[in-house]
Amino acid sequence: MKSSCYIALLRGVNVGRAKRIAMADLRKLISDLGFSGVRSLLNSGNVVFRGAAQKTAAVAAAIEEALVLKLGVASRVTVLTADELNAVLAANPLLAHATDLARMLVFVLTNPADRKLVEPLDGQDWRPEALALGKRAVYVWCPTGMIDSRPAAALGKALGDATTSRNWNTLCKLRALCEEAPT
Numbered sequence: 627m628k629s630s631c632y633i634a635l636l637r638g639v640n641v642g643r644a645k646r647i648a649m650a651d652l653r654k655l656i657s658d659l660g661f662s663g664v665r666s667l668l669n670s671g672n673v674v675f676r677g678a679a680q681k682t683a684a685v686a687a688a689i690e691e692a693l694v695l696k697l698g699v700a701s702r703v704t705v706l707t708a709d710e711l712n713a714v715l716a717a718n719p720l721l722a723h724a725t726d727l728a729r730m731l732v733f734v735l736t737n738p739a740d741r742k743l744v745e746p747l748d749g750q751d752w753r754p755e756a757l758a759l760g761k762r763a764v765y766v767w768c769p770t771g772m773i774d775s776r777p778a779a780a781l782g783k784a785l786g787d788a789t790t791s792r793n794w795n796t797l798c799k800l801r802a803l804c805e806e807a808p809t
Contacts, residue, residue, distance in 0.1 A: 628678070628679045629676050629677065629678065629679070630676065630677060630678070630679045630680075630707055630708070631674065631675075631676055631707065631708040631804040632661070632674070632675055632676070632677060632682065632685055632705055632706070632707060632708075633672070633673070633674055633705065633706045633707075633708070633711050633800050633804060634656070634671075634672075634673040634674075634675070634685070634686070634689055634703055634704070634705050635671065635672060635703070635704045635705075635706075635734060635790045635792060636652075636670075636671025636672075636673075636689075636693075636701045636702075636703050636790070637671070637701055637702040637703070637704070637787055637789075637790040638671075638701060638702075638787075638790075639652075639670055639671030639699070639701055645699050645700075645701055646699075647671065647693075647697060647699055647701075649666040649669055651697060652666060652671070652673060652697075653665070653666055653673065655689070655692050655693065655696055655697065656673055656675050656689065657675075658692070658696075659688055659689065659692060660677060661675040661676060661677040662675065662676050662677065663675055663676040665803050667796065667799055667800055667803060668796065671701065672792070672796060672800055674800055674803040674804050682705040682706060682707060682710070683705075683737075685705045686703040686704060686705040686736075689703045689705070690702070690703045702736060702787045702788075702790065704734050704735075704736045704789075704790050706734065706762075708801070708804040708805075710762060711797065711800065711801055711804065712801065713761070713762065714732060714734065714760065714762050714763045714797070715797060715798065715801060717760045717761060717762075717763070718730075718732070718758075718760070718763075718765050718794075719758045719760075719765065720756050720758050720765045720766075720767045721794075723756055723767045724767055724794065725769070726769070727793065727794040727795050727798075728793050728794070728795055729767065729768045729769060729770075729771060729772070729793070730765070730766075730767055730768075730793060730794035731765070731766045731767075731768055731772060731775075731778065731791045731792070731793055731794075732763050732764075732765055732766075732791060732792055732793070732794065732797055733763060733764040733765075733766065733778075733781050733785070733789045733790070733791045734762065734763050734789060734790055734791070734792070735762055735763060735764070735785075735788065735789055736787075736788050736789060736790070737788060738761065738762050740785060740788045740789070741759065741761070741762075743784050743785055743788070744759060744764055744781060744784050744785065745759065746784075747759070747764075747777065747780050747781065747784065750777075752776060752777045754769055754770070755767055755768055755769065755770075755775060755776060755777050756777075757777040757780075757781075764781055764789070766778055766781065766791075772791075778791070
């Protein structure tokens with residue numbers, strides 16, 4: 627059976643006091659679901675792991691259910707394959723604008739069909755910030771940071787928990803972890 631590398635992004639984990647999860651517990655939870663090579667990045671719900679090829683929505687649903695049942699934490703989970711993450715990274719039209727990659731945010735759409743919810747935001751004048759709509763992600767350049775970012779706030783309003791964001795550096799580190807993972 628073919629093995630795939632998956633990247634799970636948990637929304638809102640370990641941000642503030644709510645949804646606190648130890649990464650060791652999260653790694654064990656995913657291992658207990660039958661996945662191997664489980665590795666976490668940072669303390670904010672970024673996990674890379676391997677398993678039999680299956681639909682990412684099914685993997686996400688299994689993790690969401692286990693989070694509630696085993697850890698008592700409800701969190702929306704977005705799962706990408708390594709190929710999907712590579713496509714998201716390759717499609718970023720705003721990289722030329724980014725002078726600080728920690729301020730280049732990528733809002734990954736949990737369901738690609740939600741893209742239609744943010745189409746009205748694409749093409750608006752967000753200067754000095756920028757927003758660009760991709761196939762599976764929305765790219766936001768926040769030169770002064772995310773806290774007061776107008777496009778980030780507009781995305782949050784339009785999508786609610788149907789997205790999770792990571793900065794560019796984090797996504798690149800997740801890709802590297804996936805490339806290191808044994809096949």
